[in-house]
Amino acid sequence: MQYRRLKKNRDFNILFRKGKKVFSPYLTILYIPSDETVMGIALSKKHGKAVRRNRIKRLIRAAFSECMDKLPFTCTVVIMPKVAESYSFDDFRASLLSAFRRMQK
RNA sequence: CGAGUUGGCUGUACGGUUGCGGGCAAAGAAAUUUGCGUGAGGAAAGUCCGAGCAUCGCAGGGCAGGAUGCCUGCUAACGGCAGGUGAAGGCGACUUCAAGGAAAGUGAACAGAAACAUACCGCAGACCUUUUCGGUCUGUAAGGGCGAAAUGGCGAGGUAAGAGCUCACCGAGGCCGCGGUAACGCGGCUUGCAGGUCAAACCCCAUCCGAUGCAAGAUUGGGACUGCGUCUUGCUUAAAUGCAGAGGGCUGCCCGUCCGACGUAUUCCGUGAACAUCGCUCGAACAUACAGGCGACUGUAUGUCUAGAUAGAUAACCGUACUCGACAGAACUCGGCUUACAGGCCAAUCUCGGAUA
RNA sequence: GCACCGUUAGCUCAACUGGAUAGAGCGUUGGUCUACGGAACCAAAGGCUAGGGAUUCGAAUUCCUUACGGUGCA
Numbered sequence: 001m002q003y004r005r006l007k008k009n010r011d012f013n014i015l016f017r018k019g020k021k022v023f024s025p026y027l028t029i030l031y032i033p034s035d036e037t038v039m040g041i042a043l044s045k046k047h048g049k050a051v052r053r054n055r056i057k058r059l060i061r062a063a064f065s066e067c068m069d070k071l072p073f074t075c076t077v078v079i080m081p082k083v084a085e086s087y088s089f090d091d092f093r094a095s096l097l098s099a100f101r102r103m104q105k
Numbered sequence: 106c107g108a109g110u111u112g113g114c115u116g117u118a119c120g121g122u123u124g125c126g127g128g129c130a131a132a133g134a135a136a137u138u139u140g141c142g143u144g145a146g147g148a149a150a151g152u153c154c155g156a157g158c159a160u161c162g163c164a165g166g167g168c169a170g171g172a173u174g175c176c177u178g179c180u181a182a183c184g185g186c187a188g189g190u191g192a193a194g195g196c197g198a199c200u201u202c203a204a205g206g207a208a209a210g211u212g213a214a215c216a217g218a219a220a221c222a223u224a225c226c227g228c229a230g231a232c233c234u235u236u237u238c239g240g241u242c243u244g245u246a247a248g249g250g251c252g253a254a255a256u257g258g259c260g261a262g263g264u265a266a267g268a269g270c271u272c273a274c275c276g277a278g279g280c281c282g283c284g285g286u287a288a289c290g291c292g293g294c295u296u297g298c299a300g301g302u303c304a305a306a307c308c309c310c311a312u313c314c315g316a317u318g319c320a321a322g323a324u325u326g327g328g329a330c331u332g333c334g335u336c337u338u339g340c341u342u343a344a345a346u347g348c349a350g351a352g353g354g355c356u357g358c359c360c361g362u363c364c365g366a367c368g369u370a371u372u373c374c375g376u377g378a379a380c381a382u383c384g385c386u387c388g389a390a391c392a393u394a395c396a397g398g399c400g401a402c403u404g405u406a407u408g409u410c411u412a413g414a415u416a417g418a419u420a421a422c423c424g425u426a427c428u429c430g431a432c433a434g435a436a437c438u439c440g441g442c443u444u445a446c447a448g449g450c451c452a453a454u455c456u457c458g459g460a461u462a
Numbered sequence: 463g464c465a466c467c468g469u470u471a472g473c474u475c476a477a478c479u480g481g482a483u484a485g486a487g488c489g490u491u492g493g494u495c496u497a498c499g500g501a502a503c504c505a506a507a508g509g510c511u512a513g514g515g516a517u518u519c520g521a522a523u524u525c526c527u528u529a530c531g532g533u534g535c536a
Contacts, residue, residue, distance in 0.1 A: 007416050051433055062421045089421060
């Protein structure tokens with residue numbers, strides 16, 4: 001299953017203005033229903049230096065591609081991690097799944 | 106054996122399943138699929154210097170401005186490196202140093218008598234007054250005091266008291282000789298030594314520098330009519346055609362030089378401007394050997410191709426081993442500097458101390 | 463990625479060309495006034511000048527370096 005990456009600053013602004021929010025322990029997710037699945041990651045410099053930020057993005061990408069099937073409908077998504085001491089793959093995956101369940105309602 | 110000094114290397118390893126960027130090959134009309142191989146660092150970082158490269162109509166001169174500052178080399182270049190000199194520190198191996206010029210000029214708070222020569226206390230002499238205390242003049246930089254700094258240090262002679270006033274030694278300046286490419290060193294002679302410190306204060310001298318940076322820049326956005334705005338002074342011409350003048354560009358200013366257009370809107374024709382392409386990785390490249398040089402480095406030969414992304418590629422899960430893994434992620438490319446860094450390893454006929462023979 | 467700027471009291475800013483106690487306003491605390499509060503007036507506290515090093519007799523100021531914050535560039 002494939003997904004596109006969200007890249008344009010314009011598209012991010014649309015989501016920040018009109019997207020619906022879903023919260024989970026480690027992530028904040030903005031989404032808008034659309035024809036195909038598009039995913040973007042918003043990560044500020046507060047999360048640390050380049051190595052740390054790259055690590056977070058890789059974990060989110062891996063977790064998203066694993067549990068993308070559980071999405072209730074195709075939509076455009078922006079994922080924003082919360083600042084924390086440490087991160088793990090399992091936390092992100094659990095957060096994504098719980099957020100997807102809440103989107104279904 | 107212990108304690109050090111200097112220089113260098115390394116920066117978890119192996120396996121399985123599922124994935125990611127680039128390349129090559131094959132299949133396919135295409136989307137795409139399959140296979141092979143490849144994919145972060147010593148600092149990739151900070152952006153502190155130096156270059157390549159690109160654009161700025163030309164890349165010219167001067168002023169302004171900026172940088173550097175012992176000597177000789179190395180280098181494409183450098184504010185870098187190497188080898189020396191001098192000074193400071195260390196028992197030593199060794200380490201550190203923006204290390205030109207203060208008789209070109211300006212400036213330097215407060216305190217202090219004085220910070221270009223000046224006498225506050227003191228010391229000494231002479232005179233005055235005199236019971237004493239004292240006062241005036243002169244000499245004096247040895248002592249006190251002020252200060253970050255007080256006119257070279259120390260000892261002896263000398264003197265009314267003192268003073269390079271005289272002498273020895275040390276320091277400083279000058280001259281000569283010798284050694285060294287040079288910085289400078291050594292030796293001799295000579296000058297009693299009229300002036301300190303600060304130039305990472307202004308400044309002077311010497312040398313160097315055009316500006317902007319890959320978000321530079323190039324390609325595919327082209328043509329026609331019309332309108333509007335900026336510039337448009339005069340003469341002339343069919344015409345911005347020509348001449349003079351004004352204006353504008355070229356680095357902040359001047360000289361000099363270049364320029365006749367520039368911007369924008371509507372309509373029509375055309376249309377691929379965005380998940381674009383190029384710049385974008387073969388280069389002052391890397392590895393090995395030999396040669397030259399104390400060394401930085403250079404030359405020759407052979408071999409290798411070693412990321413090229415663009416919301417930005419190295420991940421997820423599992424297993425095994427150990428000393429249980431630090432700092433940290435390429436973004437046009439090189440040469441340096443600086444800063445961060447768990448641990449491990451190596452070298453030097455290196456240094457000091459102890460023990461034994 | 464590239465270029466550049468800033469950091470001084472709780473907050474907003476000064477401090478001239480290095481010179482001594484680093485000032486001002488707002489705020490805070492205490493007092494005067496008032497029946498009480500506000501306003502006004504008087505007084506006080508509060509600073510390792512972002513951290514470290516260098517130059518200098520002397521550094522908020524000059525130089526080097528680190529950290530943090532911010533601005534511009536299609």
